[in-house]
Amino acid sequence: MRKDKRVKYRTPKGVQDILPPEVSVWQKIENVARRVFSVYGYQEIRPPIIEFTELFVRGIGEETDIVEKEMYTFQDRAGRSITLRPEGTASVVRAYIQHHLYNLPSPQRFYYMGPMFRYERPQKGRYRQFHQIGVECFGEDTPRVDAELMHMLFRYLEAIGLRDLSFEINSIGCRQCRPRYREKLLQFLSSKREQLCTDCLRRYSRNPLRVLDCKVPECIEATKGAPAVTEYLCANCQEHFGSLKRYLEQLGLTFRVNPRMVRGLDYYTRTTFEVLSSELGAQNAVAAGGRYDDLVEEFGGPPTPAIGFAVGVERLATLIMERADTEGPRLFGYFATLGERATEEAMGLASRLRDRGLWVEMNYRPEASLKSQLRKANRMKAMYVFILGEEEIQKGVIRYKRMDDGFQSEVKLSDFVAFITGSMVQES
Numbered sequence: 001m002r003k004d005k006r007v008k009y010r011t012p013k014g015v016q017d018i019l020p021p022e023v024s025v026w027q028k029i030e031n032v033a034r035r036v037f038s039v040y041g042y043q044e045i046r047p048p049i050i051e052f053t054e055l056f057v058r059g060i061g062e063e064t065d066i067v068e069k070e071m072y073t074f075q076d077r078a079g080r081s082i083t084l085r086p087e088g089t090a091s092v093v094r095a096y097i098q099h100h101l102y103n104l105p106s107p108q109r110f111y112y113m114g115p116m117f118r119y120e121r122p123q124k125g126r127y128r129q130f131h132q133i134g135v136e137c138f139g140e141d142t143p144r145v146d147a148e149l150m151h152m153l154f155r156y157l158e159a160i161g162l163r164d165l166s167f168e169i170n171s172i173g174c175r176q177c178r179p180r181y182r183e184k185l186l187q188f189l190s191s192k193r194e195q196l197c198t199d200c201l202r203r204y205s206r207n208p209l210r211v212l213d214c215k216v217p218e219c220i221e222a223t224k225g226a227p228a229v230t231e232y233l234c235a236n237c238q239e240h241f242g243s244l245k246r247y248l249e250q251l252g253l254t255f256r257v258n259p260r261m262v263r264g265l266d267y268y269t270r271t272t273f274e275v276l277s278s279e280l281g282a283q284n285a286v287a288a289g290g291r292y293d294d295l296v297e298e299f300g301g302p303p304t305p306a307i308g309f310a311v312g313v314e315r316l317a318t319l320i321m322e323r324a325d326t327e328g329p330r331l332f333g334y335f336a337t338l339g340e341r342a343t344e345e346a347m348g349l350a351s352r353l354r355d356r357g358l359w360v361e362m363n364y365r366p367e368a369s370l371k372s373q374l375r376k377a378n379r380m381k382a383m384y385v386f387i388l389g390e391e392e393i394q395k396g397v398i399r400y401k402r403m404d405d406g407f408q409s410e411v412k413l414s415d416f417v418a419f420i421t422g423s424m425v426q427e428s
């Protein structure tokens with residue numbers, strides 16, 4: 001594509017503007033989230049976009065891709081290391097501890113929405129500034145909460161019009177049982193080292209579970225037949241996972257156990273899950289999350305089990321736009337005016353209609369021709385045009401035209417607002 005030379009400034013790579021009418025899809029995604037999450041007891045929390053770098057290094061894990069190569073980190077003027085948040089969980093945990101929210105009755109549940117930043121290689125569905133809507137629930141370790149949270153996510157996705165998504169779940173164990181699995185996996189991988197990519201060779205000794213998540217075909221091949229984490233769970237984790245599956249079935253949520261699903265963040269314990277869409281190509285996860293029962297304590301808070309997830313707003317918006325009509329709100333009326341007096345009158349009428357919640361626009365140039373104004377109203381897809389000139393003012397009337405079928409009539413100026421907000425609004 002040839003670049004327009006007149007455009008002097010562009011967004012950085014992997015960063016985008018969200019323009020109308022697509023923004024109305026985003027508003028829907030956000031509004032439905034507020035509505036659905038609030039009836040499950042989630043309240044909004046707005047953590048800052050910058051945090052001390054250490055928070056993410058400790059929270060997400062030093063040996064993760066995010067921390068190793070994807071963070072936007074800089075020094076502020078006082079020489080402190082600051083990072084643009086690559087995700088929301090670490091910040092919410094920090095806020096939970098900093099403000100002693102653990103003193104409130106549990107569970108404490110929060111949701112947040114906003115931009116996240118990761119220096120990834122941009123491609124369809126993967127951006128450097130992207131948006132998440134996330135939830136975090138603190139203080140309960142029962143798998144009932146896991147099931148309820150996943151069911152809420154399902155309900156939410158359904159409410160914004162998405163179906164045919166698959167839920168994959170896994171349990172990656174806890175501090176007690178994971179080391180044993182790690183050992184088994186290392187044993188298995190030791191004979192496959194030649195087949196692994198350079199990234200996986202590095203991961204092999206430091207974070208071997210990540211090898212299972214590698215997308216390089218040779219690594220996928222090499223790890224076929226790797227021991228499944230679910231077979232090495234301790235009795236407590238096994239029971240937790242078993243109950244979770246039962247509760248999900250009781251709630252009617254269809255899922256698949258994927259023992260190879262290891263998430264890209266190190267804080268997870270036990271339950272992990274992802275929601276996938278077959279319509280998105282390589283970046284097919286629309287939502288992901290899991291338990292992180294140790295993180296609050298690791299950050300210096302009291303031992304507090306927790307679980308959460310985040311949805312990727314860009315990916316949801318893509319799916320919704322592929323399905324539905326994405327038209328934004330429609331312009332109700334356009335005041336076409338001729339002459340100074342009519343334009344002045346229209347300003348008052350427009351304001352009264354706006355007070356009643358109607359989107360109306362008006363002509364600001366009294367000298368503009370009626371033809372050009374009608375053309376503009378047409379381009380703006382107005383439902384009605386209200387025509388007011390010197391002649392109408394003299395007669396004390398205003399003409400109106402219904403743009404869909406061309407029907408025209410007039411109404412007394414003194415009755416106009418009542419007429420519009422009565423019969424016409426109901427009709428449209």
Ligand code: HAM
Nearest residue numbers: 087089126127130285286287288289290308309310312
């Ligand atoms: P995550 O899997 O890193 O988890 O991200 C969650 C979702 O954010 C992904 O499934 C995807 O839809 C979206 N996403 C991630 N990276 C990008 C990107 N570069 N471009 C577009 N979308 C992206 C977390 O962030 C965890 N904090 C989730 C969580 C909350 N776990 C517990 N609580």
